[in-house]
Structure formats: structure tokens, C-alpha cells
Amino acid sequence: MGTYVDIHGVLPDNTALSEYGVQPMDENFSKKPLKWAELGFQYVKTDFRYSAIFQEGKWLPGSLVSEENLIIHEGSPSLHYAQQCFEGMKAQTTQDDRVVLFRPNLNSERMNRTASRLLMPEVPHKLFIEAVEEVVRANYAWIPPYGSGAALYIRPMLIGVGENLGLKPARAFEFRVFVSPVGPYYKSSGLAAISLAVSDFDRAAPQGTGSYKAGANYAGGLLATLKAQELGASEALYLDSASHRFIDEAGSANIVIVLKTGELITPSSEAILPSITKRSVMEIASEQFGIKTAERAIDLRVEFNSFAEMGACGTAAVLSPIGRIYFDSEWHILNGDGYTVGPVMQKLYDSLVQLQRGEVEDKFCWLHEVKI
Numbered sequence: 347m348g349t350y351v352d353i354h355g356v357l358p359d360n361t362a363l364s365e366y367g368v369q370p371m372d373e374n375f376s377k378k379p380l381k382w383a384e385l386g387f388q389y390v391k392t393d394f395r396y397s398a399i400f401q402e403g404k405w406l407p408g409s410l411v412s413e414e415n416l417i418i419h420e421g422s423p424s425l426h427y428a429q430q431c432f433e434g435m436k437a438q439t440t441q442d443d444r445v446v447l448f449r450p451n452l453n454s455e456r457m458n459r460t461a462s463r464l465l466m467p468e469v470p471h472k473l474f475i476e477a478v479e480e481v482v483r484a485n486y487a488w489i490p491p492y493g494s495g496a497a498l499y500i501r502p503m504l505i506g507v508g509e510n511l512g513l514k515p516a517r518a519f520e521f522r523v524f525v526s527p528v529g530p531y532y533k534s535s536g537l538a539a540i541s542l543a544v545s546d547f548d549r550a551a552p553q554g555t556g557s558y559k560a561g562a563n564y565a566g567g568l569l570a571t572l573k574a575q576e577l578g579a580s581e582a583l584y585l586d587s588a589s590h591r592f593i594d595e596a597g598s599a600n601i602v603i604v605l606k607t608g609e610l611i612t613p614s615s616e617a618i619l620p621s622i623t624k625r626s627v628m629e630i631a632s633e634q635f636g637i638k639t640a641e642r643a644i645d646l647r648v649e650f651n652s653f654a655e656m657g658a659c660g661t662a663a664v665l666s667p668i669g670r671i672y673f674d675s676e677w678h679i680l681n682g683d684g685y686t687v688g689p690v691m692q693k694l695y696d697s698l699v700q701l702q703r704g705e706v707e708d709k710f711c712w713l714h715e716v717k718i
């Protein structure tokens with residue numbers, strides 16, 4: 347029972363939105379006076395987040411809360427042994443003013459796959475979707491308007507909490523969802539080429555947790571990112587940790603490559619996060635444009651000269667064309683000058699964002715509307 351009291355002690359303002367007397371379309375729901383187009387990828391405090399607790403083998407009813415700080419036990423396994431995972435998604439305003447999520451079922455599935463790997467309870471699909479929808483709806487005022495180029499980033503997270511010391515799974519967990527309006531992940535406006543530097547560090551072991559969205563995968567990458575940035579790159583590129591030959595992924599994005607033959611390829615690796623954006627880009631390429639696609643091992647040094655274009659895909663990165671890669675002590679250039687956006691990346695990017703913004707028919711049925 348101690349755990350129960352502790353956890354709920356962190357939610358002093360555990361008040362449902364309706365208890366504030368706030369209804370959709372109230373003036374409280376008019377948009378915040380933010381400079382949407384100038385937003386970067388930083389935390390902006392919004393009004394509500396969602397919290398649900400798992401204890402004694404079951405999920406307790408969750409609710410919206412206004413307090414952004416967590417008070418958790420100092421022994422919590424999430425703090426010591428990284429028993430935690432998260433997801434990243436976006437809500438966007440469409441051209442006809444709907445608020446939509448992009449393939450949220452896949453985020454729910456991926457969170458549960460990670461949860462099982464880390465001996466955490468699955469978050470029931472219904473709870474996941476309802477929590478995301480409620481937070482988005484409650485923070486309507488923070489959802490960037492159509493045409494601003496910004497979106498509402500959604501961060502679902504699952505953490506092991508409660509008193510503990512030895513290396514063992516937590517007995518209680520908190521599922522929390524918070525949101526923040528965001529602009530582009532990489533510091534550039536519009537679609538501009540980024541650069542990557544091959545890391546000397548390994549991101550994930552072949553049979554490790556690389557294909558799960560576990561926070562533990564990211565702490566070790568902070569130094570790799572710093573080193574890449576010191577070289578002038580936007581982010582680190584990881585090769586497979588067994589042979590250091592095959593492309594794995596970037597720090598927060600999967601890689602896609604257009605070969606000079608016109609084929610679109612992407613690394614097959616058991617150590618990379620299965621990106622929902624990558625999967626979507628590959629499907630758009632093959633089904634909308636008839637591009638031949640393949641998922642296979644890609645030997646960077648052996649195959650680089652056959653690359654026409656490269657891109658980094660992720661919820662935050664969207665589809666960022668890659669102009670330059672640093673490896674073997676020098677920069678290797680793509681697309682002539684390393685700064686130009688190639689035609690295939692441009693066309694895939696346009697198709698993806700038009701679909702996400704409701705500018706074209708949702709032929710794939712990927713959009714999930716949040717009724718405001």
C-alpha cells in the first residue's frame with residue numbers, strides 16, 4: 347500500500363479537465379499566442395498531461411493532471427536500472443482543421459513490445475489511445491495551426507516506480523503522456539540537407555535492446571551525438587556493432603537510401619528501432635510511385651559510390667535528406683554539393699507531409715482523427 351500512497355502523492359493536482367469548467371470551444375481553447383513557425387524541438391510546458399498507475403497486477407483508472415513534475419521513490423527501478431520506455435508521436439492540424447495522429451496503433455504496439463522486453467506491464471491499447479487523445483484534446487490551445495510547419499509532439503512514457511534496491515523489476519509503474527508544440531528537429535527551416543558522422547561508439551548489441559524504444563539505448567548515444575556535432579555533423583550514424591561495416595541507423599532516425607539504379611533500400615538490422623516513418627516512406631515509395639524497394643544489409647564503404655540520395659526518417663526528423671557523411675577521416679558528399687535536396691527525397695517528403703496534413707486523400711488510412 348506504501349507504493350500506492352507514494353505514487354499518488356505525486357499528483358497533487360489530479361483534477362480532470364471538466365472540473366476546471368473548461369469545455370472544448372471555450373475561449374480557453376483558443377490558440378496560445380506562440381510564434382509557431384519559430385518553434386524548435388524543445389520542451390514547452392502545456393496545461394495537461396495524463397497519468398495512470400499500474401500496481402498490484404492491474405491498471406488503476408487514469409486521469410488528466412496539470413502537475414508536470416513527478417515525485418517518485420529514490421529507489422525506483424526506472425532511475426537506477428533504466429526500467430522505462432517511451433514513444434514519440436505527433437498530432438497535426440489538417441488543412442480542413444481536423445486534428446490527426448499518424449498511425450498511433452503502431453506506437454501502441456511498439457510500446458508494448460518494449461514493455462514486454464523490459465518486464466513491464468503492457469499498456470492496454472484502449473488506455474494508450476484514450477490517454478493520447480485526452481491529452482491532445484485538453485491541450486488543444488497548444489496544437490500548432492495548419493500551415494505553421496509545427497506540430498504537437500506527443501511523448502507517452504512508461505516507468506518502473508516504487509521502493510526498490512536490488513536488480514529486479516518494479517512492482518508499480520506509471521504510464522504518462524505529455525505533449526509539447528515543436529518545430530523542426532534539425533536546426534533548419536524547410537527541407538534542407540543534414541549531415542551525419544559515423545560514430546566510433548556502438549549503439550546497440552545485435553541481440554540487445556536496440557530494436558526497442560528503451561531510454562537505456564539513448565544515454566550512451568549522448569556522447570556519440572556530441573562527438574558528431576563537434577565534427578560539424580547534425581547527428582551520429584551508427585554502423586552495426588559486430589563488424590562496423592553495415593549501416594544501422596542515426597541517433598534518432600532510420601536511414602533510407604536511393605541507389606543510382608533508382609531502387610530505394612533501407613538497412614535490415616535486428617539492432618535498430620523499427621521506425622514507423624521509415625515503414626511509411628517505404629510503402630509510399632513502392633505503392634504510390636512504383637519504386638522498387640528492399641530491406642537488406644548495406645555495407646557503407648563498399649556501397650557508398652552507388653548511393654544517389656540518402657534520408658533520415660523519424661517522427662521528429664520527418665524525412666531529412668542527408669547531404670554529407672563523415673567516415674574514415676573525411677567527408678563523403680551526396681547530391682553534388684552535399685547541400686542540395688535530391689528529387690526522390692523531395693517527392694517522398696512531399697507525399698508524406700501532404701498525407702499527414704490532410705492535403706491529399708488518406709489512401710492508406712493512416713490518419714486517426716482526434717475529435718475535439
Ligand SMILES: Cc1ncc(COP(=O)(O)O)c(C=O)c1O
Pocket residue numbers: 434595596597598599600619620621622623624659660661662
Ligand atoms: C533510434 C531511433 N530510430 C528511429 C526513430 C524513428 O522512429 P519513428 O519513425 O517511429 O518515429 C526514432 C524515433 O523517432 C529513434 O529514436
